[in-house]
Amino acid sequence: MSGSENLGTWVDGVRCDSVPADDRGLAYGDGLFETLLVREGRPRFLFDHLARLTAGCTRLRIPLVTVREMRADIDAAVALAPSLAVLKILVTRGSAVRRGYAPGGAETPRPIISLWKAAPLPSRPDGVKLVLASLRVADQPALAGIKHLNRLENVLAARQAQEAGAFEALILGTDDRLVSGAMSNLFIVKSGEIRTPFVDRAGVAGVMRGIVLRECAALGLTACEEHLTLEDLFAADGVFITNARLGVVPVGRVGEHAFPMNEVASRLAAHIETLDA
Amino acid sequence: MSGSENLGTWVDGVRCDSVPADDRGLAYGDGLFETLLVREGRPRFLFDHLARLTAGCTRLRIPLVTVREMRADIDAAVALAPSLAVLKILVTRGSAVRRGYAPGGAETPRPIISLWKAAPLPSRPDGVKLVLASLRVADQPALAGIKHLNRLENVLAARQAQEAGAFEALILGTDDRLVSGAMSNLFIVKSGEIRTPFVDRAGVAGVMRGIVLRECAALGLTACEEHLTLEDLFAADGVFITNARLGVVPVGRVGEHAFPMNEVASRLAAHIETLDA
Numbered sequence A, B: 001m002s003g004s005e006n007l008g009t010w011v012d013g014v015r016c017d018s019v020p021a022d023d024r025g026l027a028y029g030d031g032l033f034e035t036l037l038v039r040e041g042r043p044r045f046l047f048d049h050l051a052r053l054t055a056g057c058t059r060l061r062i063p064l065v066t067v068r069e070m071r072a073d074i075d076a077a078v079a080l081a082p083s084l085a086v087l088k089i090l091v092t093r094g095s096a097v098r099r100g101y102a103p104g105g106a107e108t109p110r111p112i113i114s115l116w117k118a119a120p121l122p123s124r125p126d127g128v129k130l131v132l133a134s135l136r137v138a139d140q141p142a143l144a145g146i147k148h149l150n151r152l153e154n155v156l157a158a159r160q161a162q163e164a165g166a167f168e169a170l171i172l173g174t175d176d177r178l179v180s181g182a183m184s185n186l187f188i189v190k191s192g193e194i195r196t197p198f199v200d201r202a203g204v205a206g207v208m209r210g211i212v213l214r215e216c217a218a219l220g221l222t223a224c225e226e227h228l229t230l231e232d233l234f235a236a237d238g239v240f241i242t243n244a245r246l247g248v249v250p251v252g253r254v255g256e257h258a259f260p261m262n263e264v265a266s267r268l269a270a271h272i273e274t275l276d277a
Helices: A024-028 A046-060 A067-079 A152-163 A207-219 A230-234 A263-274 B024-028 B046-060 B067-079 B152-163 B207-215 B230-234 B263-274
Strands: A006-011 A018-020 A031-039 A084-092 A110-117 A128-136 A168-172 A178-181 A185-190 A193-197 A222-226 A238-243 A247-254 B006-011 B018-020 B031-039 B084-092 B110-117 B128-136 B168-172 B178-181 B185-190 B193-197 B222-226 B238-243 B247-254
Touching: A006 A067, A018 A110, A024 A084, A024 B024, A024 B084, A024 B152, A031 A046, A046 A084, A046 A207, A067 A084, A067 A110, A084 B024, A128 A152, A152 A168, A152 B024, A178 A193, A178 A230, A185 A207, A185 A230, A185 A263, A193 A207, A207 A222, A207 A238, A207 A247, A207 A263, A238 A263, A247 A263, B006 B067, B018 B110, B024 B084, B031 B046, B046 B067, B046 B084, B046 B207, B067 B084, B067 B110, B128 B152, B152 B168, B178 B193, B178 B230, B185 B207, B185 B230, B185 B263, B193 B207, B207 B222, B207 B238, B207 B247, B207 B263, B238 B263, B247 B263
Parallel strands: A128 A168, A128 A247, A193 A222, B128 B168, B128 B247, B193 B222
Antiparallel strands: A006 A110, A018 B018, A031 A084, A084 A110, A168 A178, A178 A185, A185 A193, A185 A238, A238 A247, B006 B110, B031 B084, B084 B110, B168 B178, B178 B185, B185 B193, B185 B238, B238 B247
């Protein structure tokens, strides 16, 4: 890929650049993935990512690829990492054992581990710009929260952001509630308290989102999940987005609305940077 | 696959059983597919399938793989077909040219053609049994109608049918409206008229569904799309489901509710069987 060089891929425990064509991940998006930042040879928050992957496998009833099995590939990938890299861990239900949507039950889950060169993030003192996605993300409680491979809604919203020259697209769900960004979770700061939308009907429970919610206490901050609307957003004292690759990123604008830079976001970003996960 | 033998796969125009691991179809379900019945060496309704694939590519803005390019692979596959086979035509946006959800724009679409042995369908004089899916399919007008690769909802519903010993799962959308089966479209017959749910908010516009709507006139039948509920279903004189592999299949039961066999379904099935598409 231009702009992001592949440094190695492991499929079913073997270094290899291709996947059997009968994989159910390709056929139906029947699988899950994680994207981690690898810094100075250390995959950041690896156990949080593996915990979410496990939760996703449980939800989809994909027999769990044991951490031990994948761990050898992950270690092999990380051993090749330059000072900054991105590690992708993808698990599919495996090759189909019968035709059609229903799993046969005897599939062997397929881990696909890949390592990518990453560039340091540019400094953005005024925060990033978000555009409001024209697409509403659909409510699907059966799939909400987990990072499965059915990501066309994210693809469509991310393309809109790209075409608008924005860093990210902000996605609403039904009932006009805020859900997340296309590739990130959303947080607002109001009167010193931190709030993020629920992800039980749509959206992904981002690992960095979980870390922010968890680490707020260490900074004496209050954080909670809440039903949030655009009205709440525009009344916020500060807004930031999070993902595993980017960490905590302050938002300077959503469409034409400007937000002040808020010290809560920068305190959180600095604190999380120092965590040795 | 057990029960359904692969007779050949073509990837990027070459006979090959694997797909590059950086394909966006695998990463995000960023692609579309068609499943055709091949009978006595003829792919049934090929042009209808290619038309829907084209419409799907247009919707997702996947640059169209020309029919001519794919036609050579399709011909090669069909040449190997026994008297009954299933042809799968899958098109992804191709290998990623950059990291992340937004397409880079310079991807080369990837056709993946595969041929599978098929068995004749068993005779079911009393119709098939459907179970009501516990999952509601989400409303997503941006993706409704096209046969994209984000099919986890279908996977979950089909698994429920399988576990219940049912032939198919009947899926409701929001507002308690009927949408479709997990792998089929739904039709009800009432007072000699044929109705099928809209698929503009959820569901797939099945090729066989389109053929039924089109061919009704030839049999002097009236057919239309309509907002339908479970109440409409249970008040029906007859119910049938359709897909490209199965054709027109009468429904004998949905849960505990039994439906009479209706001669409209068998007339349609017989008529469509004779079409030389």
